[in-house]
Amino acid sequence: MHLRVIHRTTFTYAGQAHDSFNEVRLRPVDDDAQRCHSFKLNLSPAATTREYTDFYGNTVHYFEVPADHRKLVIEAASNVETTPLSARPAIPRVEISDLERSAEREMLAEFYTSSHYVPLDVELWREAQDALAEGRSDVWGDVRRLGEHIYRRFAYRPKSTGVNTRATDVLKLRMGVCQDFAHVHLGLCRSMGIPARYVSGYFFNTTRRPREIEASHAWIEAYVPGYGWAAYDPTHERVADERYVKIATGRDYADIRPVNGTYRGPPTRSLKVVVTVREAPAPVAVATA
Amino acid sequence: MSILNPHYDSGAFFDEMFAGTEAAGTRPHYSRLAERLGRLPEDEFNRRRAAVDSAFLRRGVTFTVYNDTQGTERIFPFDLIPRIIPDHEWRRIEAGLIQRLHALNLFLDDIYHGQKCLKDKIVPAALILGAKHFRREFMNFSVPRGIYVHICGSDLIRDHQGNYLVLEDNLRCPSGASYMIENRAAMRRAFPNLFQSYGVRPVESYGDDLLKAMLHLAPGKDKPNVVLLTPGVFNSAYFEHCFLARQMGIPIVEGRDLVVRDAHVYMRTTAGLVPVDVIYRRIDDDFLDPTVFRGDSMLGVPGLVNAYRAGHVALANSIGTGVADDKVIYAYVPKLIKYYLGEEPLLPNVNTYLASEPLDRKYILENIEKLVVKSANEAGGYGMLIGPHSTKAECESFRAQVAANPRNFIGQDPIQLSRSPTWCDGQLEGRHVDLRPYILYGEKITVTPGGLTRVALRKGSLVVNSSQGGGSKDTWVLKGDE
Amino acid sequence: MSHAPQPAARAQATTMLSRVAHSLYWMSRFIERAENTARLLEVNIQFIDDFENVTATQLDQHWQSLVLSTGDIELFEKHYEVADSRTVTEFLSFDLRNPSSILACVYAARENARMIRDQISAEMWESINELHLFLKSRSTAAVWSDGPNEFFGSIKRASHLFQGLTASTYSRSEGWEFIEFGKFLERADQTTRILDVKYHILLPSATDVGGAVDTAQWQAVLRSASALEAYRRYYVREILPWKAAEFLVFSDSFPRSLHFCVAQVDDYLRRILGESGTRPRTGAARASRRLLGDLQTLTITDVLNQGLHEFLLEVQLALEAIGQEVVETTMFYPAESSLSDQQQQQQQS
Numbered sequence A: 001m002h003l004r005v006i007h008r009t010t011f012t013y014a015g016q017a018h019d020s021f022n023e024v025r026l027r028p029v030d031d032d033a034q035r036c037h038s039f040k041l042n043l044s045p046a047a048t049t050r051e052y053t054d055f056y057g058n059t060v061h062y063f064e065v066p067a068d069h070r071k072l073v074i075e076a077a078s079n080v081e082t083t084p085l086s087a088r089p090a091i092p093r094v095e096i097s098d099l100e101r102s103a104e105r106e107m108l109a110e111f112y113t114s115s116h117y118v119p120l121d122v123e124l125w126r127e128a129q130d131a132l133a134e135g136r137s138d139v140w141g142d143v144r145r146l147g148e149h150i151y152r153r154f155a156y157r158p159k160s161t162g163v164n165t166r167a168t169d170v171l172k173l174r175m176g177v178c179q180d181f182a183h184v185h186l187g188l189c190r191s192m193g194i195p196a197r198y199v200s201g202y203f204f205n206t207t208r209r210p211r212e213i214e215a216s217h218a219w220i221e222a223y224v225p226g227y228g229w230a231a232y233d234p235t236h237e238r239v240a241d242e243r244y245v246k247i248a249t250g251r252d253y254a255d256i257r258p259v260n261g262t263y264r265g266p267p268t269r270s271l272k273v274v275v276t277v278r279e280a281p282a283p284v285a286v287a288t289a
Numbered sequence B: 001m002s003i004l005n006p007h008y009d010s011g012a013f014f015d016e017m018f019a020g021t022e023a024a025g026t027r028p029h030y031s032r033l034a035e036r037l038g039r040l041p042e043d044e045f046n047r048r049r050a051a052v053d054s055a056f057l058r059r060g061v062t063f064t065v066y067n068d069t070q071g072t073e074r075i076f077p078f079d080l081i082p083r084i085i086p087d088h089e090w091r092r093i094e095a096g097l098i099q100r101l102h103a104l105n106l107f108l109d110d111i112y113h114g115q116k117c118l119k120d121k122i123v124p125a126a127l128i129l130g131a132k133h134f135r136r137e138f139m140n141f142s143v144p145r146g147i148y149v150h151i152c153g154s155d156l157i158r159d160h161q162g163n164y165l166v167l168e169d170n171l172r173c174p175s176g177a178s179y180m181i182e183n184r185a186a187m188r189r190a191f192p193n194l195f196q197s198y199g200v201r202p203v204e205s206y207g208d209d210l211l212k213a214m215l216h217l218a219p220g221k222d223k224p225n226v227v228l229l230t231p232g233v234f235n236s237a238y239f240e241h242c243f244l245a246r247q248m249g250i251p252i253v254e255g256r257d258l259v260v261r262d263a264h265v266y267m268r269t270t271a272g273l274v275p276v277d278v279i280y281r282r283i284d285d286d287f288l289d290p291t292v293f294r295g296d297s298m299l300g301v302p303g304l305v306n307a308y309r310a311g312h313v314a315l316a317n318s319i320g321t322g323v324a325d326d327k328v329i330y331a332y333v334p335k336l337i338k339y340y341l342g343e344e345p346l347l348p349n350v351n352t353y354l355a356s357e358p359l360d361r362k363y364i365l366e367n368i369e370k371l372v373v374k375s376a377n378e379a380g381g382y383g384m385l386i387g388p389h390s391t392k393a394e395c396e397s398f399r400a401q402v403a404a405n406p407r408n409f410i411g412q413d414p415i416q417l418s419r420s421p422t423w424c425d426g427q428l429e430g431r432h433v434d435l436r437p438y439i440l441y442g443e444k445i446t447v448t449p450g451g452l453t454r455v456a457l458r459k460g461s462l463v464v465n466s467s468q469g470g471g472s473k474d475t476w477v478l479k480g481d482e
Numbered sequence C: 001m002s003h004a005p006q007p008a009a010r011a012q013a014t015t016m017l018s019r020v021a022h023s024l025y026w027m028s029r030f031i032e033r034a035e036n037t038a039r040l041l042e043v044n045i046q047f048i049d050d051f052e053n054v055t056a057t058q059l060d061q062h063w064q065s066l067v068l069s070t071g072d073i074e075l076f077e078k079h080y081e082v083a084d085s086r087t088v089t090e091f092l093s094f095d096l097r098n099p100s101s102i103l104a105c106v107y108a109a110r111e112n113a114r115m116i117r118d119q120i121s122a123e124m125w126e127s128i129n130e131l132h133l134f135l136k137s138r139s140t141a142a143v144w145s146d147g148p149n150e151f152f153g154s155i156k157r158a159s160h161l162f163q164g165l166t167a168s169t170y171s172r173s174e175g176w177e178f179i180e181f182g183k184f185l186e187r188a189d190q191t192t193r194i195l196d197v198k199y200h201i202l203l204p205s206a207t208d209v210g211g212a213v214d215t216a217q218w219q220a221v222l223r224s225a226s227a228l229e230a231y232r233r234y235y236v237r238e239i240l241p242w243k244a245a246e247f248l249v250f251s252d253s254f255p256r257s258l259h260f261c262v263a264q265v266d267d268y269l270r271r272i273l274g275e276s277g278t279r280p281r282t283g284a285a286r287a288s289r290r291l292l293g294d295l296q297t298l299t300i301t302d303v304l305n306q307g308l309h310e311f312l313l314e315v316q317l318a319l320e321a322i323g324q325e326v327v328e329t330t331m332f333y334p335a336e337s338s339l340s341d342q343q344q345q346q347q348q349s
Helices: A096-101 A105-111 A122-131 A139-153 A167-173 A178-191 B028-038 B042-058 B087-111 B125-129 B177-190 B192-198 B206-215 B238-248 B304-309 B329-341 B358-366 B392-404 C018-050 C056-070 C073-079 C085-093 C102-115 C122-136 C140-146 C148-169 C174-201 C212-224 C228-235 C241-250 C258-273 C283-297 C300-306 C308-330
Strands: A002-024 A034-044 A050-053 A059-065 A069-082 A196-203 A217-224 A228-233 A244-250 A259-264 A269-279 B062-064 B073-075 B078-085 B151-158 B164-170 B226-229 B258-261 B264-269 B272-275 B278-281 B314-316 B352-354 B372-375 B384-386 B409-412 B419-424 B427-436 B438-441 B445-447 B452-456 B470-477 C339-343
Touching (some): A096 A105, A105 B125, A122 A139, A122 A178, A139 A178, A178 A196, A178 A217, A196 A228, A228 A244, B028 B078, B028 B192, B042 B177, B078 B419, B078 B427, B087 B164, B087 B329, B087 B438, B164 B329, B177 B192, B206 B226, B206 B278, B206 B314, B226 B238, B264 B304, B352 B358, B372 B392, B384 B392, B392 B409, C018 C102, C018 C122, C018 C174, C018 C212, C056 C085, C073 C085, C140 C148, C174 C241, C174 C258, C174 C308, C212 C228, C212 C241, C283 C308
Parallel strands (some): B078 B470, B226 B278
Antiparallel strands (some): A002 A059, A002 A259, A002 A269, A050 A059, A217 A228, B062 B073, B151 B427, B258 B264, B352 B409, B427 B452, B452 B470
């Protein structure tokens, strides 16, 4: 599937802002399930961007706006081609005990220990026990059941949480947005010893109603030995398919913040995020000599 | 009356000055000092002591104590009896420290690049990947000149046989070098003649050597600008920051004095923005740049980390060195020396148990009353239990902490720190000491001949930290053995 | 002895950080301001003592005008019901809500000094610290019971001690230029205010001009600027209002006159801004040159024709603009501007 994604973030300040330093993780990744054919970052005020690849292989662009400005617009435009689920390898059944014995497990330690947004408190472990009360199956089976549990037991409620809400807070609130559900899902998987990571990206909602929020999306990936990272979306209770565009992965939101920065000036500001994901025609293949 | 104590008892400890329990057996490298002290009347000794103390106060040689509601500055108590190290001992210490810093740098380079030591299972990957000071943001980043740790202060102690052991490494912002230099200045005033005859190696070139190590990081620059970045006047080591900046003849700056433009660092001066090439930073990683690390920090410089990443400024020490001075990683350093250098460690570690290893954990939990237990990421003697000197309740509390968060704790056999004669309550008595030498990595690795000898002034105490009742002594490294 | 040589001062060490210059400048200004507030209060309290037959209305006006000349009348009225010797003394000496009170000035000077303690001499630091401790140990009640002269005298002496210690212990480096620039800018401003008090107290009515009260008032004005003896040496004869004003505005040798202070401001400003040419490059240098030119060429008749108050107001505005420009171009650093972080939650349904 060919998708065209526009992600526009607008900060409007109560006065003149200056000395603004920002890092963004907005470029879709290239992997077995997707290819990013083009990516463009437009900034207003205009600024020079530099980039590097972070620990998790995500592309980070950074830039600065030293002069006074009342508004900062960061617009990322990308064309991505995704692979349908049917064309991807099947996720194998792997026993939990095999996961625990697997050779890769040691190197994945950071994905089954506490992280900033996902402190492995005992409540998360209890919740996971509760979700798997019927007994454990295989790795992927458990991941899915934990995700379904979140879908059923937590309410999607915008504005009930914020950018700093942790998994343990969400557990008490029983509500939140996709970022929160992903964090809880990570907590449940990790409590059960399953390595899991946070995925930041976009979802192409084919059945979108006009007033429904379009924003950046979040889901998770769990590690299945012999397969690699397998993606599940607890907000929609399904395996991430070709409608999903991945922009970054990490331990939790802290590692993948799509836009992260500081500025000097009035603390009061408004934030507007507009995301549009549309199906696009396949890019015309450029003939190579 | 001389100040030498005829009843001096070195007890069951290794004494720096006297061999055996009788005061008679003065070690050869102390004999001339003993002779001088033997001729020094007590009132004259006290006069010199008072003169030194008032000089410290006048010169503002102070440190700030946290957890103190008075909130304020104290002089670091200074003892007039020096700690003397003969040449043959120093050579071994020096070689051992150079070997160690060399291996630690290779380790850091490996951790932030290929992670070969994890793949070869020399160090458990989980320890590194879960470490608080592992800076994954700087994975695959090549630091200027390939040097991670430019300034290192390693704490050495001596066991009951007088063997030097490494107690810990300080690879982030080791402090105390200013006291090493100030202590020497005080001793030169108090005993001017003794230095001439004794053949004590000078420590005063530390500032110049430090500056050279910094300049080494800005190759190709005609006149590189080096600055010292301090958290500000409220920091406990502010005196030292000013002192070192003056010694090096470089500006001392706070975060708000620096600004990043187009990924280059500048300082704001009355003549406009002046480029900065090298930053000797005395701010921890977490506070360097609010944009990348801690958004709530006002100490740092927004954009600094990416200016560093772009290769436009050098930082000393580099970002992420804390992963190698972690108290848990410490236990692996002898293995790392063998792994990277193929050599046996010249300076051994203190015997250490890792609470993260099931067998070691069991041993720690069962023997906590006999052990020294330390938490991995606390410095300055906080977060530490000395089993044999603690109450049952204190041991219980640590036992629970270790069980709940084993990764964060290590246990060590209690070390009988060596003792050195120290002037206490009007007479010389043995007090426990350690030694922090300063190692610089510029063009090559060098160790300043001397260091900071810290002394636990309370009778029987093993805690030498200045914040917990410690004092210091001048450290004399001799050109010869007597 | 084998002392290693001290590293030679390197070129870059002479670069002065904006933050340090900023602290030196304000330290110096606040000490000078504290001293001038002390002078104003002392002289005016004495003036009231000298003339007990003034009416209640006159008295009230007198104290009001004193507050007015320091520029904080609204703040005063917000916190005090009546203007009398006690309330005005409290407000101008000890009230920390008033940023121009002596205590507030000394506190601010001390804070600035503390930030750069390693850059100034121990003597300078100790003298500011002692002044601060002295003020904290006093109160309005104590000032009145011990005699105000003693109190204000101590403040003036402390300020002179500080300035003397600065002159004798601080290197004549770039920092010195900021200290002096701040001091003379503040003093010039305060001299305009001392003169303006007279304007506020009483516009000379035909009957009073040359009368005993008027002479006494002008004497008080001169005393506020420690200028009485100097004036007498200069003019010898009795105190004439216009002569007193002329002296405080135009004298080129008395160190508190407007002309003298502005000449110093102009000199230090040109050094700070590197203005060596005959034609100024910066707005601040132009403004200071223009102001100095006025003070060199105008006569007291010109000033009185324009109106003394209007003239003084213009000078105050010019001084403020000069100070502001120099602060912005050489001493700026982000001290107060707040730092915020910005990010976004991921929240698609």
